[in-house]
Structure formats: C-alpha cells, structure tokens
Amino acid sequence: MIVLDDEGFDAVTMRRIAQELETGPASLYAHVSNKEELAELMLDAVLADVLVPEPDPARWDEQVKDLVRDQIQVMAAHRGIARIAWDIAVPVTPNSLKQGEGMLALLRAGGLTLKQATFAGDALSLYAKAYAYEASGWTWGEIDQAEAGERGKQMVAYMRSLPAESFPNLLQVGEFFSAETAKERLEFALEAYLAGLKVLAKN
Amino acid sequence: MIVLDDEGFDAVTMRRIAQELETGPASLYAHVSNKEELAELMLDAVLADVLVPEPDPARWDEQVKDLVRDQIQVMAAHRGIARIAWDIAVPVTPNSLKQGEGMLALLRAGGLTLKQATFAGDALSLYAKAYAYEASGWTWGEIDQAEAGERGKQMVAYMRSLPAESFPNLLQVGEFFSAETAKERLEFALEAYLAGLKVLAKN
C-alpha cells in the first residue's frame, strides 16, 4: 500500500492515492491521521533501501560519502520524496533513526567528538536533502529532457550576455551549471566538507 | 507593494495579498503573470538587503562566512521567503545575480579556480537555503516559544529512551539539538566547509 504510491504521480495527493486504492479520499483517514503522517511513512519506507555500513576507521570518509550518495540516490529515485523530507521537522521514524545513528557511528570512527559528529551529521543530512530536492527538479520536472538541454543552452547564453563590468566571474561559469556537472558538484561538496572535518578532528 | 507582503502571513497566498491591497485576487495578474513570478520579486527585494563586500584576499574566508550568515539572516527574517528560494529553479533576478557574483569573487580571492569557486558557491548557497528554511520552521512555526521548548525537552527524553544496543550514539546527542545550538551548528558547518576549501585550493 505504501511503497508504490509515490512512483508515478506528479504530486502525491490524498485523492490520487485513494483513487489508486479504488476508494474515496475519506477512507485514507482510517489508516493515517493526516497527509503528513502518510508522508512520513513513505519516506521511512524509502529509507529502508539505504543500508548502513559497519564503521571501518580505515575508510570512514569513503563510507560517509557513500552513505550520503545512497541517501540522495534513493530520495531522487522517488518522485516527491525529497520534498517530503523537508517538510518533516524532526524525523523519528525507525529508518530515519537508523540512518542518523549510522552516520554518527561513521563520523565517530573518523575521530570526531560526539558533538562534532552530531553537527557534521546534521549538516550532511541537510545537504543530502537539499541536493536530492534539487535533483528531483531536473529528474522529474515538468519539462522533458530535450527541452531541458535547450533551457541549459539558453541559460549559458544568457549568462555570457551579462555586462562584463558588473559580472566578470558569473558570465564565465554558465558551462559549469549544466545537468552533466551535477554529479561533479556533489563530489566536490563531499570532498571539501570531509577534508574540513579531518582538519577539525585533529584539534 | 512588494516588500511588505511577506511580513505577517503564515502562508503568502494570492488572495491574502489581494486583500492587503484591498482588491480581488484577479487584479494581481495585471502586474505579475503568476505566483512564481511574484515570489521571485519578493525574494529579490529581500536579497537587496544583503550587501556584497569588496573581496579582501587577507580575510576572504571570514567574508564568505559573513555573506552566508547575512543571506541566512535575511531569509529567516521574512516568513516564507526561504521556502520560496527553494521553488525557484534558476535565480536570474538582479539581486540574485549580484549575490552569486559576489560569492564567486570572494572564493576566487581565496585562490580557488573558477570551477572550484562555482561548485563551492553552489554548495554554500544550497546550505544557506537549507539552513534558512529549517530556521524558518522554528522561528515562524505554528507553535509558540514555550511550547517549542517543551517539545525540545520531550525530544531529548525520547532520544534518551532509545534502546542502547541499537542507538548507542543517538541517545546521547539529544541535548545538541536544542534551538540554542542552532547557531553553533551553522558555525561548525561553515568552519568545516571553509577549512575543506582551503585544503582543496592548495592542489
């Protein structure tokens, strides 16, 4: 009932889910108290697909990167899930907790104090949600692939046309913002942040 | 007309704005083509309050931190603005561009290549949006301050009650997630990320 609902729809609505179940929207309220609760259940179901590794101090940094990448991948793979993740203030569902604990364990294996690990885990999950949400935009957006490419080119052209005296840097960076560099941007962010964590861990 | 609209409302709706202007919702469409455009105008107006510094290579890192802090502060100060920032795929309004250019200039002053600066700027603005959105939650949420504190305490208690064998780390970190540590979390993220950038800049 829960897992399949978010696969195919533009926006998950109570009416559409009810339709899927061949019933009226009112019937859903027999199982969940509101849409937010249903959203939490969906997010939790999706997070079950991300398995948390056993910390290995020798390669904890790669493990952290993998975990973030997996979380992003799984959120981006299901339409609307990333958005849901933002609307949930404090995640207390079983799989959310498991992810949180797993991330903490990895960061502690990297030599961070408990407080540092907590703050780092918070920042990383914030970034994962942010990136996944943005990624959902291009993956599931209303515009198709060809049109998206066209848009990208127009964007680059537009940036190049900016007045050089006001935007000396910006007009050169258009090419770095295509969909192809998305992965690269993620890798850069992970590398930079983890490099920073290693610096802070030594103090 | 534009600037004041987002100050007082839980959610900015076309009807409420029209009401504020003592007219019907249809009249707004004479000035903007849809809600998204109106949202862009509001975000741009708000960003005008963030002034972009002249890059100083001696203290570029502090300047970057200041810029991110200012962006967050200004977004968190206006209800609903942070959410709007997420829904805008590519910001092309004048002040958004100015912020982007300013950030690039600072990062380049720190010795990053153009590509590195682009990716770093992207990650930083992603984080700024993410943090500001989260911050909007506590600042403008439907629950009042006293109740929020109560909630926090319950949260800590709940985390302490988790089974120790499954969540050895998580059950100790409840205290680090209170509203008081929010600023500290931001500072940690900034410090870690900038430390990482300095490492990468040397290669």
Place this chain on the structure above:
DNA sequence: TCTACTCTCGAACGGCGTTCGCGTCAAGTA
C-alpha cells in the same frame, strides 16, 4: 458628445486536504 480602446476585478472553475454522519454490515443476544 460619442466612439474606441484599455484595464480592473467579481465570479467562477477545478483541485486541494480534511470532516461529518448516513448507511451498511457483521457480531452479539434471545
């Protein structure tokens, strides 16, 4: 003054999340 044109905005459309209580039906009792 009359015409022609522009612009405003009341009313309505289709969709949303959620609520209410009627009607059905199964379990319990005689």
Place this chain on the structure above:
DNA sequence: TACTTGACGCGAACGCCGTTCGAGAGTAGA
C-alpha cells in the same frame, strides 16, 4: 433463526488554493 446494536467505510460537502474570463468602468481621442 430473527432481531438488535455497534463499529466503521466512504460519498458528499466545506473552505481553502491558483488561475481565467469577460462584463463593465474608466479614459483618451475625434
């Protein structure tokens, strides 16, 4: 078996939302 009763599924409706349309008001030119 026949009746009563209780729970509960869900059709219909409520009050929102963003957006559209065209009647009518307002204005400028002849």
